[in-house]
Amino acid sequence: MSGEEKLVREIARAFAGQRSGPLRVGMGDDAALWRPRRAQETILTCDWFLEGTHFLRDKHPPDAVGWKSLARATSDIAAMGGSPRCFLLSLALPANCTAKWLRCFLRGLRRASYALGCQLAGGDTTRRDEILINITVIGEAAAGEAVLRSGAHAGDLLYVSGTLGEAELGLRELQRQRGFGKASSNGFVRKHLYPEPRVALGQWLAKERIVTAMMDLSDGLSSDLPRLCSESGVGARIATDSLPRVARRNANDTLELALNGGDDYELLFAVHPKNARKIGTEFRGLPLTRIGEITRDKRVLVEQEGRWRPLTSAGWDPFR
Amino acid sequence: MSGEEKLVREIARAFAGQRSGPLRVGMGDDAALWRPRRAQETILTCDWFLEGTHFLRDKHPPDAVGWKSLARATSDIAAMGGSPRCFLLSLALPANCTAKWLRCFLRGLRRASYALGCQLAGGDTTRRDEILINITVIGEAAAGEAVLRSGAHAGDLLYVSGTLGEAELGLRELQRQRGFGKASSNGFVRKHLYPEPRVALGQWLAKERIVTAMMDLSDGLSSDLPRLCSESGVGARIATDSLPRVARRNANDTLELALNGGDDYELLFAVHPKNARKIGTEFRGLPLTRIGEITRDKRVLVEQEGRWRPLTSAGWDPFR
Numbered sequence: 324m325s326g327e328e329k330l331v332r333e334i335a336r337a338f339a340g341q342r343s344g345p346l347r348v349g350m351g352d353d354a355a356l357w358r359p360r361r362a363q364e365t366i367l368t369c370d371w372f373l374e375g376t377h378f379l380r381d382k383h384p385p386d387a388v389g390w391k392s393l394a395r396a397t398s399d400i401a402a403m404g405g406s407p408r409c410f411l412l413s414l415a416l417p418a419n420c421t422a423k424w425l426r427c428f429l430r431g432l433r434r435a436s437y438a439l440g441c442q443l444a445g446g447d448t449t450r451r452d453e454i455l456i457n458i459t460v461i462g463e464a465a466a467g468e469a470v471l472r473s474g475a476h477a478g479d480l481l482y483v484s485g486t487l488g489e490a491e492l493g494l495r496e497l498q499r500q501r502g503f504g505k506a507s508s509n510g511f512v513r514k515h516l517y518p519e520p521r522v523a524l525g526q527w528l529a530k531e532r533i534v535t536a537m538m539d540l541s542d543g544l545s546s547d548l549p550r551l552c553s554e555s556g557v558g559a560r561i562a563t564d565s566l567p568r569v570a571r572r573n574a575n576d577t578l579e580l581a582l583n584g585g586d587d588y589e590l591l592f593a594v595h596p597k598n599a600r601k602i603g604t605e606f607r608g609l610p611l612t613r614i615g616e617i618t619r620d621k622r623v624l625v626e627q628e629g630r631w632r633p634l635t636s637a638g639w640d641p642f643r
Numbered sequence: 644m645s646g647e648e649k650l651v652r653e654i655a656r657a658f659a660g661q662r663s664g665p666l667r668v669g670m671g672d673d674a675a676l677w678r679p680r681r682a683q684e685t686i687l688t689c690d691w692f693l694e695g696t697h698f699l700r701d702k703h704p705p706d707a708v709g710w711k712s713l714a715r716a717t718s719d720i721a722a723m724g725g726s727p728r729c730f731l732l733s734l735a736l737p738a739n740c741t742a743k744w745l746r747c748f749l750r751g752l753r754r755a756s757y758a759l760g761c762q763l764a765g766g767d768t769t770r771r772d773e774i775l776i777n778i779t780v781i782g783e784a785a786a787g788e789a790v791l792r793s794g795a796h797a798g799d800l801l802y803v804s805g806t807l808g809e810a811e812l813g814l815r816e817l818q819r820q821r822g823f824g825k826a827s828s829n830g831f832v833r834k835h836l837y838p839e840p841r842v843a844l845g846q847w848l849a850k851e852r853i854v855t856a857m858m859d860l861s862d863g864l865s866s867d868l869p870r871l872c873s874e875s876g877v878g879a880r881i882a883t884d885s886l887p888r889v890a891r892r893n894a895n896d897t898l899e900l901a902l903n904g905g906d907d908y909e910l911l912f913a914v915h916p917k918n919a920r921k922i923g924t925e926f927r928g929l930p931l932t933r934i935g936e937i938t939r940d941k942r943v944l945v946e947q948e949g950r951w952r953p954l955t956s957a958g959w960d961p962f963r
Contacts, residue, residue, distance in 0.1 A: 325866070326962020347684065351874060352792050353722035353858050354688035354782070359679040364667065368674035369731045369779055371769050376735075402673035411689045413777050415696075418962075447777075449691050450961040457733050457767075457777040459689055462674070472672050538673050546645065554671060641770040642646020642738075 330421060330448050334412070337429035338443045341436070345408055346444055355444035357409060357461065364469060366462035368399035374454040376641065384503045385424045387516035389431025392456045395541065397439050398520035398588040400462035402539035403469040404529020407441035407522065411459040415451035439522065470529050470592070475536035475555035477619040479593035482602060484524055484609050486567045487544060488580025490515040490587045511573070518588045524606050525590055533601050537592040543583045543638025547591060549623050555593075561615030561634070563627045582625070585639035593617055650741060650768050654732070657749035658763045661756070665728055666764055675764035677729060677781065684789060686782035688719035694774040696961065704823045705744045707836035709751025712776045715861065717759050718840035718908040720782035722859035723789040724849020727761035727842065731779040735771035759842065790849050790912070795856035795875035797939040799913040802922060804844055804929050806887045807864060808900025810835040810907045831893070838908040844926050845910060853921050857912040863903045863958025867911060869943050875913075881935030881954070883947045902945070905959035913937055 335350050348356035359365055372392040374380055383391075393410060400407045412432070416425065436443060441460060493515030497504035506513040520539070528534045536555050540547050544566075552559050568577040594602055602611055618624075623634045655670050668676040679685055692712040694700055703711075713730060720727045732752070736745065756763060761780060813835030817824035826833040840859070848854045856875050860867050864886075872879050888897040914922055922931055938944075943954045 325956060325960040327960055328870075330962065348789075348791060353719040354686045354725075356723070356784075356789055357685040357687055358786070359683075359685055363679075365677040365679055365685065365781075366674045367677055367729075367731060367764055367779075367781065369733050369765070369767050369777070371733055371735060371767050371775075371777075373735065373769065373771065373775070376769055376771060399673040403676070405674075409687075411687060411779060413689050413691055415691060415693065421962075444687055445689070447689050447691050448961075449693065449696055451693065451696060455691075455693070455775060457689070457691075459687075459731060459779040461685075461687065464676075466678070469668075469676055471668060550648075636645060640645040640647055641768075642650065642741075 327448055333425060334429060337433055341442050344442050346442055349443065350445050357444065360463060362466050363463040364466050366400050366403050366405040366464060366469065368396060369457060369459040370396040372456040372458065380454060382497055382504055383516065385427035386431035389428040390435045390517050392458050393432055393435040393439065393441065394518050394520050395588060396458040396460045397441060397522065398539045398541065400460055401520040401522040401525035402537055402590060403464060404525045404537065405462035405464035405469055406526060407439050407460055407462045409442040409444040409461050411444055412446035413457040414446065415449045415455035417452055417454065418450065420454060439520070464529060468529050470534050470537040472536050472538050472551045472554035475551060475557050475593040475617045477557055477617055479535050479595055479617040480599055480613055481559060481561065481593055481615045481617060482611055482613050483540065483567065483589055483591050484521050484611055485587065485589040486569055486610065487587055487589065488569050488577065488584035490518060491580050491584030492569055492574055494586070515586060518586065520588050521590045521609070524609060527606065528592060531601065533598040534592040534594055537590060540587050540589045540591050541585060542640065543585045545582045545634050546636045546638030546640065548634065549636060551591060552621065552623055558618040558621040558623055559615055560618055560624045560626065563625060565612065565614045567610055567612040583637040647768055653745060654749060657753055661762050664762050666762055669763065670765050677764065680783060682786050683783040684786050686720050686723050686725040686784060686789065688716060689777060689779040690716040692776040692778065700774060702817055702824055703836065705747035706751035709748040710755045710837050712778050713752055713755040713759065713761065714838050714840050715908060716778040716780045717761060717842065718859040718861065720780055721840040721842040721845035722857055722910060723784060724845045724857065725782035725784040725789055726846060727759050727780055727782045729762040729764040729781050731764055732766035733777040734766065735769045735775035737772055737774065738770065740774060759840070784849060788849050790854050790857040792856050792858050792871045792874035795871060795877050795913040795937045797877055797937055799855050799915055799937040800919055800933055801879060801881065801911070801913055801935045801937060802931055802933050803860065803887065803909055803911050804841050804931055805907065805909040806889055806930065807907055807909065808889050808897065808904035810838060811900050811904030812889055812894055814906070835906060838906065840908050841910045841929070844929060847926065848912060851921065853918040854912040854914055857910060860907050860909045860911050861905060862960065863905045865902045865954050866956045866958030866960065868954065869956060871911060872941065872943055878938040878941040878943055879935055880938055880944045880946065883945060885932065885934045887930055887932040903957040
C-alpha cells in the first residue's frame with residue numbers, strides 16, 4: 324500500500340462511523356456523489372488553514388487545528404443562514420505528522436464534523452514540509468432563503484452576536500503560554516481554539532426573514548463591516564459605547580479588540596426597524612447587540628465620546 | 644482597499660464576462676449559491692496544485708499553471724461521467740506574483756474555465772512564500788448515471804483512452820529545456836502543460852451505460868489500475884503488447900512510460916463483453932484501446948513475452 328493510501332485509510336477509519344446522510348458516494352472514488360434536497364439551493368465555500376499563516380504547529384494543539392479548520396469554513400454557511408451538509412478535506416502533511424499529530428487532528432475534525440452535522444465527503448492528500456489545509460464546505464438553504472451581504476438598506480439597524488474581541492484576547496493569552504494553548508486555561512483561549520460557528524442563529528434569522536443582510540466576522544468588525552456596506556451600496560454608523568466588549572478587567576484595549584480583533588466568527592446582520600422587536604437581546608443564551616445603523620451616505624463612521632470619525636480597517640489582512 | 648481585496652478584484656475582473664449559468668451568487672459574498680438541476684446528483688472533488696510538488700515556478704508558465712490546476716481537478720468529474728459546472732479557487736500567492744504572474748495564471752485558468760464549461764463560483768486567497776493552489780470542482784450527472792470505480796466484474800474488458808506516457812515524456816522534455824516549458828515545442832510538452840480531461844468521452848460512456856467501472860489515470864496505470872480493482876473487489880490482467888504507447892523513436896522505455904507515467908488524465912474503464920462492440924477503436928478521434936480484462940483472482944498481473952508477473956505500483960506517490 325502506498326504512503327498516500329495509508330493516509331487516506333487513516334482518514335477513512337476516523338470517519339468510519341458517520342451516517343450516510345445525503346452522500347451516496349464518499350471517500351474512495353474519483354469524486355463524491357451527493358444528492359441535493361428538493362427546493363434547496365446549494366451553498367459553496369472554501370477556506371485556507373495554513374501552518375505559519377493561520378496557526379502555529381507548536382502553539383495550536385492538533386485537535387484544535389482539526390476543529391477550527393472545519394468550524395471557520397462552516398461559519399460562511401452560517402453567515403448565509405444555511406445548514407452545513409458535507410465537506411472536502413485537502414491535507415498536505417510532513418512525514419513526521421502522519422502518526423500522532425494526524426490522529427489528534429482527525430479527532431478534532433471529527434468532533435467538529437459531528438457537532439456541526441457536516442459529513443466528510445472526500446478530499447485530496449499530499450506530502451509537504453509544512454501542514455497545509457484547505458476545507459470546502461457544502462451547505463443548503465431553502466430556495467430564496469439564503470441571506471446575502473448585499474441586501475442592507477439605509478435605516479436598517481445593525482446587530483452582532485456574542486462579544487467582540489474574545490478570540491483575539493485568547494490568541495494573546497495563548498502566545499504568552501508555554502507550549503500548546505490549553506482550552507481549559509480560560510474561555511478566551513477556548514474561543515480562539517474551538518470557535519463555534521453561529522449556525523442555529525443564522526438559520527433562525529434566515530427562516531424568519533427578518534434580516535436584510537448578514538455576514539460572519541472573521542477578520543474583525545473594522546474590516547468586515549465595510550465589506551457588507553460595499554456589497555449593499557450603503558454606509559454605516561456605529562457607536563463605540565454600544566459594542567459588546569470583553570470586561571475591562573481582562574484587557575486595557577477593549578475597544579481596539581472589539582473593532583479589530585479577528586477570528587470571532589460571530590454574525591453581523593442588518594434588520595429593518597419594523598422587525599427590531601423580534602430580535603430581542605439574546606438567542607438561546609447568545610447575546611445579540613444593536614451596534615448602529617445603515618446609512619445612505621456610503622462612509623462607515625464610528626462615534627466615540629460624541630465625535631464621528633471614519634472607521635479604519637485594521638483587522639486581519641494577509642496582504643498587509 | 645486591502646491587499647486581499649485588490650487580489651479578489653483582479654480575479655473577479657478576469658472572470659467578469661462569464662455567463663451566470665446555474666450560479667445565483669458568485670464571488671463577493673460569504674459563500675456561493677448554486678441551483679442544482681432537477682433529477683441530478685452533484686459531484687464533488689478537489690485537488691492540490693502546489694509549487695514544488697506539482698509544478699515548478701521557473702519551468703511551468705503561469706498560463707499553464709492556471710489551465711492545468713482546473714483541468715486536472717475536472718478530470719475527476721470526467722471519470723464519473725459527469726458534467727463540470729463550477730469551481731472554487733483557493734490561491735496563496737507570494738507578493739512578487741500578484742502582478743504579471745497572476746494575470747497570466749488567470750488567463751490560463753479562464754481559458755480552461757471556458758473550454759470546460761466550468762464557472763468560477765468563489766474561493767479564498769491569502770499571502771504565502773510559495774504558490775499554493777487548491778481547486779474544488781462541482782459537477783452533475785443524471786441521478787444513478789455516474790460511473791464509480793467499484794462496479795467492475797470478472798470477465799469485463801479493460802480499456803484506456805489516448806496514448807499512455809505522453810505527459811511524462813513531456814515533463815522530461817520540459818526539464819531538458821531552458822526556462823519555461825513551451826507548448827509549441829512538441830505535443831508531449833503540450834500534453835503535460837495543458838492536459839484535456841476526457842469529459843465528452845466520460846459523459847458518453849455514462850449515458851450509454853456500457854461501462855461497469857471507470858477512473859481517470861492521474862498517477863500512472865500501475866498505481867491507478869490496482870485502485871479500481873481494489874474498489875471493485877477484483878483483479879486484472881493486462882498485456883504489455885496491447886498498451887497504447889508512444890512511438891519508439893521518441894523514447895527507449897515506452898513500456899515504463901505507459902505503465903508508470905503520470906499526469907495523462909486519460910480514462911480507464913471496464914466494459915461487459917456483450918457491450919464491447921459498442922466501444923470501437925476511437926471516440927471523436929481519440930483512440931480507445933483494449934488492454935486486458937478483469938479477473939476474479941484479486942491480483943493485478945501484467946504479461947510480457949508470454950510470462951505473467953504481478954504489476955508493481957511505480958506511478959506517482961507523494962509519500963514515497
